[in-house]
Amino acid sequence: xxxxxxxxxxxxxxxxxxxxxxxxxxxxxxxxxxxxxxxxxxxxxxxxxxxxxxxxxxxxxxxxxxxxxxxxxxxxxxxxxxxxxxxxxxxxxxxxxxxxxxxxxxxxxxxxxxxxxxxxxxxxxxxxxxxxxxxxxxxxxxxxxxxxxxxxxxxxxxxxxxxxxxxxxxxxxxxxxxxxxxxxxxxxxxxxxxxxxxxxxxxxxxxxxxxxxxxxxxxxxxxxxxxxxxxxxxxxxxxxxxxxxxxxxxxxxxxxxxxxxxxxxxxxxxxxxxxxxxxxxxxxxxxxxxxxxxxxxxxxxxxxxxxxxxxxxxxxxxxxxxxxxxxxxxxxxxxxxxxxxxxxxxxxxxxxxxxxxxxxxxxxxxxxxxxxxxxxxxxxxxxxxxxxxxxxxxxxxxxxxxxxxxxxxxxxxxxxxxxxxxxxxxxxxxxxxxxxxxxxxxxxxxxxxxxxxxxxxxxxxxxxxxxxxxxxxxxxxxxxxxxxxxxxxxxxxxxxxxxxxxxxxxxxxxxxxxxxxxxxxxxxxxxxxxxxxxxxxxxxxxx
Numbered sequence: 148x149x150x151x152x153x154x155x156x157x158x159x160x161x162x163x164x165x166x167x168x169x170x171x172x173x174x175x176x177x178x179x180x181x182x183x184x185x186x187x188x189x190x191x192x193x194x195x196x197x198x199x200x201x202x203x204x205x206x207x208x209x210x211x212x213x214x215x216x217x218x219x220x221x222x223x224x225x226x227x228x229x230x231x232x233x234x235x236x237x238x239x240x241x242x243x244x245x246x247x248x249x250x251x252x253x254x255x256x257x258x259x260x261x262x263x264x265x266x267x268x269x270x271x272x273x274x275x276x277x278x279x280x281x282x283x284x285x286x287x288x289x290x291x292x293x294x295x296x297x298x299x300x301x302x303x304x305x306x307x308x309x310x311x312x313x314x315x316x317x318x319x320x321x322x323x324x325x326x327x328x329x330x331x332x333x334x335x336x337x338x339x340x341x342x343x344x345x346x347x348x349x350x351x352x353x354x355x356x357x358x359x360x361x362x363x364x365x366x367x368x369x370x371x372x373x374x375x376x377x378x379x380x381x382x383x384x385x386x387x388x389x390x391x392x393x394x395x396x397x398x399x400x401x402x403x404x405x406x407x408x409x410x411x412x413x414x415x416x417x418x419x420x421x422x423x424x425x426x427x428x429x430x431x432x433x434x435x436x437x438x439x440x441x442x443x444x445x446x447x448x449x450x451x452x453x454x455x456x457x458x459x460x461x462x463x464x465x466x467x468x469x470x471x472x473x474x475x476x477x478x479x480x481x482x483x484x485x486x487x488x489x490x491x492x493x494x495x496x497x498x499x500x501x502x503x504x505x506x507x508x509x510x511x512x513x514x515x516x517x518x519x520x521x522x523x524x525x526x527x528x529x530x531x532x533x534x535x536x537x538x539x540x541x542x543x544x545x546x547x548x549x550x551x552x553x554x555x556x557x558x559x560x561x562x563x564x565x566x567x568x569x570x571x572x573x574x575x576x577x578x579x580x581x582x583x584x585x586x587x588x589x590x591x592x593x594x595x596x597x598x599x600x601x602x603x604x605x606x607x608x609x610x611x612x613x614x615x616x617x618x619x620x621x622x623x624x625x626x627x628x629x630x631x632x633x634x635x636x637x638x639x640x641x642x643x644x645x646x647x648x649x650x651x652x653x654x655x656x657x658x659x660x661x662x663x664x665x666x667x668x669x670x671x672x673x674x675x676x677x678x679x680x681x682x683x684x685x686x687x688x689x690x
Contacts, residue, residue, distance in 0.1 A: 180395025181379075182418040182670055182688065184681055185408035188375050188401050192358035195344040196268035196275040201679075204341065206378050206399055209683050210251075210363035211344040212388050214242060214261070215335065219674035219682045222447075222595035223501060224336050227388055228256060228345070228364070230321075232338070237330035237632065242323040248387045250347040251368045258317035260345035260364075266290065266311045267351070268342055271304065277342035279610055280593075283334060285314025285326045330630040332637040333598045340594050366392045366684050375401050390684035393672070397683050409665070413437070418667040419681050428487050428663065437665045440673075445498030447592030447677045448660035449491060449600060452535065452550075452585040453614045454653055460533070460584070465526040467652035470585070471511050472519035473557040474550055480658050483546045487663060491656035494645055495600045496592075498659075502638050503597050507645030508656050516557035523558050532561040537587035538573040539566035547587070577613035588613070588654065595677050597641040601625060605648060616653035 177183045189203030198207045214229035226232070230243040248256035267273055269281035271291040281287050289309035294302065314326035327334065337343065345364060350357040361369050366388060367380035378399040382392035400417065402408040405424040411417035413436050423441075427433040434441055454461045454470075461467060476490035493507030510518075523529060535550060537543040544564055551562035565584070567573045576582055590611070592599045602625050603609050607617040624647055628640035648654075662679045671689055674682040 177398060177416075177418065177669075178379075178396065180688065181398050182394055182396075182683075182686060183398045183400055183416075184419045184683075185402050185405070185412075185417060185421060186378070186399040187403075189378075191276070193361040193369070193378075194275075194350075194354075194358065195341040195346075196264065196277050198341060199276040202401070204678075205680060206380065207341050207344075207363075208365075208680060209367040209380055209397060210361060210365045210369060211341060212248075212363075212365040212386075213339050213341065213343050213345075215339040216389065217339050217595060217676065219676050219685065221501065222677045224339060224595070225389070227339075229338070232335050234335075237332045237334070237630065238327050240323075240325040240327075240334070241318075242325065244321045244323070245387070246321065248364055249385060250345075250364045251362045251383060252347060252349060254347050254349075255320075256345050256364050257320045258323045259320070260347065261323055261343070262315055262317045263351060264344065264346035265315060267346070269312055270310055271307055275342075277340075280337070280340065280342045281312065283327045283329070283331050284312045285328050286312035287314075287328075289313070329626070330632075332629065332631050332634050333596045336596045336634075337594050366390070367397055370396065377401060388684070390682075392684055393687040394683070409433075412665055412667060415667060415669075418670050419673070419686075420665050421662070421675070421679050421681065423663050423665050427665075428485055430485075433663070433665060440666050440668060442662060442664040442666075442673060442675045444662050444675060445489070445496065446660065446662045446675075446679050447496055447500070447595065447600075448679075449494065449496050449590050450488075450657045450660065451491070451494070451588045451590075452655040452657060453582075453588045454585055454655065455580070455582040455613075456615050456617070456653060457580055458583055460530055463526045464650070464652055465522045466529060467655070468511050469519040469523035469526070469558060470554065470560075471508075471652060471655040472513065472515045472522070473554055474655065474657070475514040475553055476512070476658060477514070478553075479546055479549045483549050484658070488658040488660055491658050494605075494648055494654070494656055495597045495641070496659040500595050500597055500638075502635060504638075504642055507642060508649050509646070511649050511652060512656055519557055523560075529558065529560045532563065534563050534565035534584040535586065536565040536567060536573070536576070536582060536584065538570040539568060543587055580615065582613075585655065586613075589660075591678060593678075597638060597645075598625075598629070601641060601644055601648075602629070605653060614653045616651070618647065618651055621647045621651070 186205045187202035190200045191197045195207050195211050212227050215224045216227040230245045232242050234240045268275045269290050290307050292305045294304040316324050318324050347362050366386045368383050370379040370381045372378045381396040408420050409424050412420045423433045480488045480490050492505050492512050535547045547564040554560045554562045604611045607622050624644035628637045631637035631640050662675045664675050666673050672685050672687045674685050
């Protein structure tokens with residue numbers, strides 16, 4: 148199964164000294180009319196359907212424009228390439244395109260540009276990392292048959308019986324018809340995610356050549372790339388979108404250490420850092436350094452302790468509730484994170500999702516050590532020591548140890564941090580069902596909808612359901628929410644599904660991360676999106 152937005156280094160405790168500067172990035176002058184932005188080396192070539200991490204996503208977002216965009220401050224979807232997206236039942240959609248859109252090579256953006264791109268992304272042999280984003284489209288199972296025992300099992304998925312999804316077709320140059328397997332009210336909101344971008348004919352003719360010089364339809368065009376150094380884009384003066392670029396270009400500089408990027412920002416050699424390093428947050432140093440050139444806002448980021456349902460020590464839900472209620476989230480966010488994180492009250496961070504009601508975890512995320520002890524005693528106590536596992540290359544030791552101290556004090560549970568050397572090794576443990584206690588989990592939303600925080604993590608067999616949680620009641624509640632006749636009704640039903648998670652407690656919500664970004668005095672009109680990206684369409688250079 149394909150995954151998205153599992154965050155590797157979401158939490159770095161603040162009670163650390165200055166991080167050592169590493170290689171990468173740094174110091175060069177920015178070309179006149181350009182702005183410079185910190186980034187990381189993309190994992191894959193700059194193809195939207197195969198870009199599932201932040202480094203590549205920063206560039207792809209600037210080069211491609213999809214059917215819908217999201218308002219930077221409210222996250223509200225609006226039509227971009229789409230002129231209209233109509234449906235009577237949330238199952239069959241008719242999408243009309245605006246005229247006049249072209250790719251950077253001058254070729255037109257047509258309905259077929261989307262249909263061919265989506266079929267390419269969904270077709271399993273193409274190996275695109277976002278394949279599962281098309282699973283609601285009718286006929287997906289034929290182009291990407293399910294693996295009978297999952298990615299890690301010995302059996303292989305059968306060969307596809309079709310190359311194109313039966314529910315997807317170009318009616319004419321400007322009209323797309325989409326039929327889903329079942330009604331899904333959130334589907335139009337998903338369409339701003341880069342996997343749904345159109346692709347030019349040149350991509351299908353020669354994908355390798357495209358990888359060397361990608362061609363999009365967005366506000367910026369590819370200019371050059373030096374691996375592990377930078378990627379440069381120039382403004383597209385033919386851009387047909389809502390917001391025309393106000394700058395001549397963007398230079399994405401590759402950094403291996405956030406501290407290096409921050410020092411470049413402070414010294415005037417970089418224009419934007421999407422997340423200031425922990426050392427700069429200590430004592431609000433970043434506000435002293437940058438004065439009013441800071442952004443501090445809620446984004447779609449949730450952190451939790453996942454509880455492996457296959458661990459017999461965690462089988463009793465009273466044990467899981469007790470562990471959650473024995474954690475004082477506010478105390479940890481105030482001290483270990485110096486107030487830069489927000490205590491979680493549920494599995495969905497409500498701020499950037501319009502209309503969603505926070506507090507889905509209810510009493511089970513409220514600090515109540517007396518009730519926690521009572522529940523644990525009723526369950527017969529906790530057998531043996533407890534370990535909390537995380538990769539150790541992301542700086543998670545301090546907050547894990549803070550939780551362990553609280554569990555020891557409030558429940559008498561002997562708890563210890565179980566560090567795993569690398570994030571890759573940590574991910575392998577998920578696949579192998581190798582956890583013997585709670586483990587760290589960070590999730591960044593793909594689009595501003597509750598569904599991305601619930602269905603893709605907690606549904607039976609979901610791509611990131613590493614707990615192996617399975618609840619027919621929850622699955623049915625999610626299906627009702629997906630198939631609600633209106634978005635408002637679906638939000639209410641997603642909240643009902645979240646309440647089932649509170650009852651079952653397959654994971655313990657901990658806190659939500661904020662975007663704490665900084666920028667230079669060269670730029671203005673700085674807006675940061677729900678997924679912590681600088682809006683390069685709106686930013687301006689100061690005169």
